[in-house]
Amino acid sequence: MEGSICDNDAALSCNEALPSLLALFLASRRSYQNRPALWVEGRTFTYSELYDAAGRLAGVIRAARSHDAGYQRYQCGLLVNRTPTAYAAVLASLMVGSPYVPLNPRFPCRRLRDVLLSSAVDTIVVDHRSSAVVGPVLDSLPRPLTVLMPDAETAVDYAALPRGHRYIPRGEIEGTSPAAPTADCSAEDGAYLLFTSGSTGTPKGVLISHGNAAAYVNNARARYRPGPEDRFSQLFDFSFDLSVHDMFLAWSSGACLYCAPERAGVAGLGDFIRRCGLTFWFSVPATAAFMRQLRMLKPCSYPTLRWRLFCGEALPMGLARAWQEAAPNSIVENLYGPTEATVAFTAYRLPRQRRSELDELPTVPIGMPLAGQKVMLVDDNGKPMPDGEAGELCLGGSQVAAGYWRASGQSASRFQPPQCADAEGMRWYRTGDRAVMNREHGLIFLGRIDRQVKIRGHRVELMEVENAMRVAAATDMVAALPWPIGDDGLALGLVGLVARSQKTAAEIIDGCGDRLPDYMVPSQIYVVANWPLNGNGKTDYTSLTGLLRNADVELQ
Amino acid sequence: MLMSNSSSKSEIIRSTILELLTPRLSRSGFRNGVDASTQLLEVGLIDSKDLLDIILEVEERCAVEFDAERIDFESGLTLGSLISAFATS
Numbered sequence: 001m002e003g004s005i006c007d008n009d010a011a012l013s014c015n016e017a018l019p020s021l022l023a024l025f026l027a028s029r030r031s032y033q034n035r036p037a038l039w040v041e042g043r044t045f046t047y048s049e050l051y052d053a054a055g056r057l058a059g060v061i062r063a064a065r066s067h068d069a070g071y072q073r074y075q076c077g078l079l080v081n082r083t084p085t086a087y088a089a090v091l092a093s094l095m096v097g098s099p100y101v102p103l104n105p106r107f108p109c110r111r112l113r114d115v116l117l118s119s120a121v122d123t124i125v126v127d128h129r130s131s132a133v134v135g136p137v138l139d140s141l142p143r144p145l146t147v148l149m150p151d152a153e154t155a156v157d158y159a160a161l162p163r164g165h166r167y168i169p170r171g172e173i174e175g176t177s178p179a180a181p182t183a184d185c186s187a188e189d190g191a192y193l194l195f196t197s198g199s200t201g202t203p204k205g206v207l208i209s210h211g212n213a214a215a216y217v218n219n220a221r222a223r224y225r226p227g228p229e230d231r232f233s234q235l236f237d238f239s240f241d242l243s244v245h246d247m248f249l250a251w252s253s254g255a256c257l258y259c260a261p262e263r264a265g266v267a268g269l270g271d272f273i274r275r276c277g278l279t280f281w282f283s284v285p286a287t288a289a290f291m292r293q294l295r296m297l298k299p300c301s302y303p304t305l306r307w308r309l310f311c312g313e314a315l316p317m318g319l320a321r322a323w324q325e326a327a328p329n330s331i332v333e334n335l336y337g338p339t340e341a342t343v344a345f346t347a348y349r350l351p352r353q354r355r356s357e358l359d360e361l362p363t364v365p366i367g368m369p370l371a372g373q374k375v376m377l378v379d380d381n382g383k384p385m386p387d388g389e390a391g392e393l394c395l396g397g398s399q400v401a402a403g404y405w406r407a408s409g410q411s412a413s414r415f416q417p418p419q420c421a422d423a424e425g426m427r428w429y430r431t432g433d434r435a436v437m438n439r440e441h442g443l444i445f446l447g448r449i450d451r452q453v454k455i456r457g458h459r460v461e462l463m464e465v466e467n468a469m470r471v472a473a474a475t476d477m478v479a480a481l482p483w484p485i486g487d488d489g490l491a492l493g494l495v496g497l498v499a500r501s502q503k504t505a506a507e508i509i510d511g512c513g514d515r516l517p518d519y520m521v522p523s524q525i526y527v528v529a530n531w532p533l534n535g536n537g538k539t540d541y542t543s544l545t546g547l548l549r550n551a552d553v554e555l556q
Numbered sequence: 557m558l559m560s561n562s563s564s565k566s567e568i569i570r571s572t573i574l575e576l577l578t579p580r581l582s583r584s585g586f587r588n589g590v591d592a593s594t595q596l597l598e599v600g601l602i603d604s605k606d607l608l609d610i611i612l613e614v615e616e617r618c619a620v621e622f623d624a625e626r627i628d629f630e631s632g633l634t635l636g637s638l639i640s641a642f643a644t645s
Contacts, residue, residue: 263630267641
């Protein structure tokens with residue numbers, strides 16, 4: 001190790017590294033065509049059935065675009081929950097060579113319209129659980145879209161839908177010839193476009209290429225060695241990139257993906273693991289913390305699990321140890337990585353043996369980079385920190401995206417290489433996370449250098465929440481803070497604070513709900529009589545947190 | 557009519573849950589009320605954090621313990637299944 005750079009140049013022990021997400025699925029489809037690929041809404045789909053369903057959607061998309069020579073620059077929007085149609089649509093997008101753009105139907109229509117306007121989506125697929133939001137999302141959209149509704153009967157009520165778009169119901173899709181996958185997909189072509197919270201108030205798009213995605217999945221295959229007998233959990237919405245891990249790690253190995261029904265929530269997850277005989281578990285720590293609070297982590301509760309992976313926010317050490325006892329035949333790993341570096345970039349395997357110097361840490365280390373990737377800790381000027389000193393974590397390698405979607409200014413400030421010769425020859429991303437390298441356990445996460453927080457695994461720029469609050473409260477003196485903090489040290493939600501406002505708390509909360517996903521909406525609004533300012537005349541967030549802790553604020 | 561200890565306890569749990577759901581009903585604009593078979597999560601009446609808050613509050617107020625092993629993940633979470641998941645004996 002030199003300076004604070006640390007790499008993992010270990011060659012992939014997996015001999016079948018494949019170049020794209022679709023290639024990973026197609027290889028399994030050839031070998032395991034009659035084996036189950038997907039269990040969702042109580043139904044099982046084999047690899048062949050899933051391929052055929054995707055091929056039909058791909059055929060319709062291709063036919064609708066046939067008049068446009070420039071179709072390859074377009075993207076497919078997926079207005080879907082976790083349904084059979086959703087998974088077929090992911091594969092269909094890849095089959096026609098288009099990146100897929102998840103449109104989470106739980107997000108406010110205004111936000112979904114922003115995503116549609118920012119992206120190059122020309123086609124959207126809508127499933128049966130999302131049809132109610134099609135109208136509000138497409139209403140007044142300035143460009144016409146092709147809208148595939150594979151779950152809708154032929155008699156769609158077109159009069160109730162916005163005009164100017166082309167709606168294609170189930171009957172028309174079933175009558176279309178399936179399309180073969182596009183053969184000319186390159187590593188630089190986009191696989192998916194995700195939008196994350198942005199401090200300016202507008203979501204930032206990150207286009208992940210097939211090369212990025214395949215680098216991650218091939219790394220994960222080599223690390224976890226899944227096989228066709230494995231059963232993977234799938235808890236994440238498509239707008240969360242951890243869903244890519246579940247889908248394509250399972251489908252690259254002939255395994256089956258099990259989608260947790262949302263109707264029982266966290267309380268039903270224990271039954272879900274046991275009855276489905278899951279072998280791979282992947283969740284944010286917040287889900288695990290909820291399960292622990294509901295006493296669902298009793299020793300030996302989940303003997304079928306081989307792997308328990310956590311990602312998305314800091315993993316409290318006590319929580320990881322509780323899971324280790326609940327699933328004694330499995331290995332716990334803590335993964336770390338921002339969307340910009342494709343799913344996860346570093347990993348730490350928690351040893352079974354308790355060791356005081358490790359177990360005294362509040363959170364599980366985030367470990368070392370995955371194969372072929374590099375990390376470096378830098379100072380404010382991008383220069384490497386001396387060994388053992390904390391710095392901003394930079395990630396370099398084949399998993400790092402090319403930049404933000406149509407945002408060259410933001411890209412230039414974040415996708416910056418460290419100032420040293422060792423960093424040349426690859427893409428780099430400055431995470432905004434502080435970390436320190438521990439010789440034995442690898443990287444240890446120390447927190448953010450800005451005001452980004454994680455709420456139940458979702459990335460939230462507090463400035464974006466505050467921008468929405470300013471509009472809703474019609475005042476400038478506002479603050480958003482992660483609160484309350486659970487026993488595990490994880491933020492359970494957000495609250496808003498205002499100096500004074502003519503608006504009621506309900507009006508402010510509703511106003512935020514019109515602009516922000518539910519996990520970003522403050523659950524309560526507090527009034528602060530004497531707004532604390534620091535020496536520069538800026539809001540003193542430390543003092544505000546102290547007021548909350550001491551209950552020295554009033555509910556609006 | 558006399559009620560057994562467990563049925564009266566169930567009634568207390570039921571009324572406590574309904575009381576805790578009341579502000580969420582108005583917040584989510586849910587006008588149809590809640591019956592024993594309403595899917596609480598599926599209709600968007602509560603989320604996972606709300607569920608946790610309700611369970612912990614019922615445990616504290618009613619001196620009962622929630623048993624997640626009584627929840628069937630395919631049947632979902634209704635008022636009825638939530639009441640049944642609290643050990644009352």
